[in-house]
Amino acid sequence: MGRSRGGLTSKIHALVDADGRLIDVRLTGGQVHDSVEAESLLERLSDGAILLADKGYDSNAIRALATDRTAWANIPPRSNRKGSFVFSSWVYRQRNLVERFFNSIKQFRGTATRYDKDQRNFIAAVKIIACRLWCRP
Known part of the structure; x- marks a missing residue:
């Protein structure tokens, strides 16, 4: 857990497939920028895929x-970005699968309130929940 203005917080960084199922997950402190974990998550990205991410992941790297x-990185450009990139808002609508994944894991009380203070236990709980979501018809 990391420190931020709100106290002790953490962030879950997830890579999901086209069906909204978890492929890889990382956990960082709340003060860590989103793009820090992007490199390790993108190692699991398959060739020829479409990367949908929010503005926090908009960087040249x-x-x-x-x-x-x-x-293809379909990431909306930040407001202070110099230069332009191809961006499709119609394709970007599919990013709601990531938000749906986060909503579904927050339906489990232990994950939503983060009862586990140990990082390994918390990430294990997220992975178990993801396995349960994979098994849904």
Whole structure:
């Protein structure tokens, strides 16, 4: 757990497939920027995939990693970004699968309130919940 203005917090960084099922997950402190864990998550990105991420992941390094994997990075540009990139708002609508995943794991009380203070226990609980979600029809 990390410190932020709100106290002790943590962030879950997830990579999900086109059906909203978890592929990889990382946990960081609340003060850590989103793009820090992007490199380790993008290692699991399949070739030719479409990367949908929010503005927090808009950086030249992440776009270069996606290009190396022959993936298309459909990330909305930050307001202070110089230069332009191809962005499709119609494709970006599918990013709600990530938000649905986070909503579904927060339906479990232990995960929503983070009763586990140990990082290993908490990430294990998230993975068990993800396995349960994979088994749903």
